[in-house]
Amino acid sequence: MKSLVILGATGSIGTSTLDIVRIHPDRYRISAVAAGSDVAGLAAVAREFRVDFAAVGDASLGPALAEALAGTGIASGAGEAAVIEAALHPSDLVIAAIVGTAGVRPTYAAVAAGRRIALANKECLVCAGAEFMRKARETGAEVLPLDSEHNAIFQALGRHTAAEIDRMTLTASGGPFRTWDAARIDAATRAEALAHPNWSMGAKVTIDSASMMNKGLELIEAHHLFGVAADRLDVLVHPQSIVHGLVSFVDGSVTAGMAVPDMRVPIAHCLSHPERIRSGARTLDLAAISRLDFLEPDPVRFPALRLARAALADGGIMPTVLNAANEIAVASFLEGRCTFGSIPRTVEAMLERFARSNSKPAHLDDWLEVDRSVRRETVGHERSAAPYPAH
Ligand code: NAD
Numbered sequence: 120m121k122s123l124v125i126l127g128a129t130g131s132i133g134t135s136t137l138d139i140v141r142i143h144p145d146r147y148r149i150s151a152v153a154a155g156s157d158v159a160g161l162a163a164v165a166r167e168f169r170v171d172f173a174a175v176g177d178a179s180l181g182p183a184l185a186e187a188l189a190g191t192g193i194a195s196g197a198g199e200a201a202v203i204e205a206a207l208h209p210s211d212l213v214i215a216a217i218v219g220t221a222g223v224r225p226t227y228a229a230v231a232a233g234r235r236i237a238l239a240n241k242e243c244l245v246c247a248g249a250e251f252m253r254k255a256r257e258t259g260a261e262v263l264p265l266d267s268e269h270n271a272i273f274q275a276l277g278r279h280t281a282a283e284i285d286r287m288t289l290t291a292s293g294g295p296f297r298t299w300d301a302a303r304i305d306a307a308t309r310a311e312a313l314a315h316p317n318w319s320m321g322a323k324v325t326i327d328s329a330s331m332m333n334k335g336l337e338l339i340e341a342h343h344l345f346g347v348a349a350d351r352l353d354v355l356v357h358p359q360s361i362v363h364g365l366v367s368f369v370d371g372s373v374t375a376g377m378a379v380p381d382m383r384v385p386i387a388h389c390l391s392h393p394e395r396i397r398s399g400a401r402t403l404d405l406a407a408i409s410r411l412d413f414l415e416p417d418p419v420r421f422p423a424l425r426l427a428r429a430a431l432a433d434g435g436i437m438p439t440v441l442n443a444a445n446e447i448a449v450a451s452f453l454e455g456r457c458t459f460g461s462i463p464r465t466v467e468a469m470l471e472r473f474a475r476s477n478s479k480p481a482h483l484d485d486w487l488e489v490d491r492s493v494r495r496e497t498v499g500h501e502r503s504a505a506p507y508p509a510h
């Protein structure tokens with residue numbers, strides 16, 4: 120019996136994880152769960168799986184959670200300290216599936232305690248990847264990639280090391296705007312941006328997929344996870360989302376990680392690694408799909424990818440700036456306060472503004488201080504971001 124902590128238990132990844140645990144009640148027990156503000160959803164999960172501890176991120180919701188769990192004997196807490204307490208609850212694996220920078224401290228705490236982590240929260244590695252991985256090496260915390268592309272690459276990599284690798288490729292579906300022209304993308308509505316053709320995910324990562332910022336964040340994630348230089352990381356647009364990642368070795372061999380586009384596949388892989396369990400996903404039927412297409416991404420219609428590459432190449436705090444500005448701009452777009460096109464423009468403006476003060480912080484607190492100052496600068500800016508000149 121493996122015990123699990125699920126951070127972000129009410130979200131898309133959290134819910135898919137629970138689906139797999141329901142198939143295997145003899146193998147997994149959930150010891151602690153955390154969520155941001157959905158008290159009813161969190162309490163329902165805590166009751167169903169009889170967890171020991173439940174934490175809600177919003178500090179004001181402590182009494183509501185305690186009331187929802189009254190009489191169950193389940194302990195609860197509220198605020199970031201409680202989410203960290205959940206992360207540190209005894210477990211064999213921590214599923215790090217909080218969305219955004221809110222996930223950094225709790226996930227880092229689990230890494231610092233030497234826990235085994237299944238990492239969905241890519242923002243951890245974009246915000247403070249160097250420090251995150253340094254801490255993992257120091258404590259021996261094993262970080263299993265849960266993001267589908269990185270999980271596919273992890274599987275395709277086998278036991279090979281960086282010296283044997285020529286290149287790594289992440290695929291991207293291209294999102295809902297794959298065939299749209301630049302002006303139409305610029306003016307896209309919330310509903311259009313949320314209509315992802317292949318994947319069902321939380322709102323933030325869905326918007327990031329539409330702008331292709333998601334692939335940019337994933338390039339940075341791959342750089343930290345696999346220790347591969349930026350110029351050896353490629354992106355291919357692959358509309359069918361069947362091949363998720365590829366590893367090209369120095370001898371010319373290429374291995375690909377393939378599966379139906381269903382997050383239960385990489386989640387199940389992380390849960391059972393190095394064994395295999397049923398995930399509930401349907402079997403891949405290549406004859407029914409019949410063809411797989413691959414195209415170069417378009418950096419003109421999708422400037423986010425270009426910005427992420429530049430941030431990764433510049434290093435230091437630039438990926439932190441990219442991530443924080445993007446998170447604010449995406450939230451603003453989702454609340455109807457700015458256009459879709461102002462998301463990359465805002466990020467670009469913030470990268471320019473912070474380039475002058477680029478640095479390499481030594482401690483997590485310093486990375487998070489950069490994150491906060493970028494957020495302060497970004498708020499309000501996204502509504503005035505000037506349009507790109509017509510191409
Ligand atoms: P989601 O929005 O569906 O869920 C987010 C979860 O985080 C919720 O449970 C929410 O309650 C919790 N949360 C938010 N703020 C919190 C806080 N302050 N404290 C504690 N919990 C908090 O998001 P998702 O789609 O499940 O994505 C989660 C992470 O996984 C993201 O980093 C995303 O990039 C990554 N990811 C998601 C997918 C996917 O298919 N959904 C695929 C790859 C990677």
Ligand code: MG
Binds near residue numbers: 266267337
């Ligand atoms: Mg992904």
